[in-house]
Amino acid sequence: MxxxxxxxxxxxxxxxxxxxxxxLWTAHVGDKKYxxxxxxxxxxxxxxxxxxxxxxxxxxxxxxIPGKVVTVEVKIGDAVSEGDVIMILEAMKMQNxxxxxxxxxxxxIHCKEGQSIEANVPLVVITPEESEN
Numbered sequence: 473m474x475x476x477x478x479x480x481x482x483x484x485x486x487x488x489x490x491x492x493x494x495x496l497w498t499a500h501v502g503d504k505k506y507x508x509x510x511x512x513x514x515x516x517x518x519x520x521x522x523x524x525x526x527x528x529x530x531x532x533x534x535x536x537i538p539g540k541v542v543t544v545e546v547k548i549g550d551a552v553s554e555g556d557v558i559m560i561l562e563a564m565k566m567q568n569x570x571x572x573x574x575x576x577x578x579x580x581i582h583c584k585e586g587q588s589i590e591a592n593v594p595l596v597v598i599t600p601e602e603s604e605n
Contacts, residue, residue, distance in 0.1 A: 529554075529574045531598035534591075539563030541587045546596065550578045558596055561589075576600040 476489045489500040497508040542560040552558060552572040559570045580597035583589055 529600070531574045531576055531600050532594045533558065533570060533573060533596040533598065534594050535561055535563065535570070535589060536591055537563045538591050539568075539589060541583045541585055541589060541595075542567060543585055544581065544583065544596075546578045546581070548578055548581060552576065552578060552598060558598075559583075570595075572598055574598055574600040 474489060474491050476487060479486050479488050486501050491498045491500075495509055499506045499508060540562045542562050544559045546552060546558045552575065554572055554575045556572045557569045558572050558578070561568050561570050576598045578596060579599045581595075582593070582597075583595045589595060
């Protein structure tokens with residue numbers, strides 16, 4: 473298995489091609505070759521395969537970390553397009569724009585401005601629009 477990665481060493485960026493053979497790794501950096509041994513490392517983790525087709529997206533919007541709702545930009549019945557900002561969430565002293573994952577209609581809102589929220593709790597539900605096939 474061959475894999476190319478960008479790495480930063482002491483502030484300098486390099487493109488490295490890595491190959492693994494058991495406990496032995498070979499790293500190619502430019503025209504130089506390095507052999508690296510990592511005892512008890514086991515096999516390299518398998519790479520995830522990306523699906524070739526489009527997957528169906530969910531209209532449930534939740535935050536992956538706890539935070540505080542700064543603003544809710546939509547109300548029930550609003551039509552939204554995928555990528556529209558539907559709320560601002562403050563987490564870890566950063567304000568994050570939460571975007572609509574699908575195009576559709578806002579059917580549920582489970583939070584309000586100023587409310588502290590937990591991670592992975594549904595905040596807004598968007599019913600996707602029906603697509604014509």
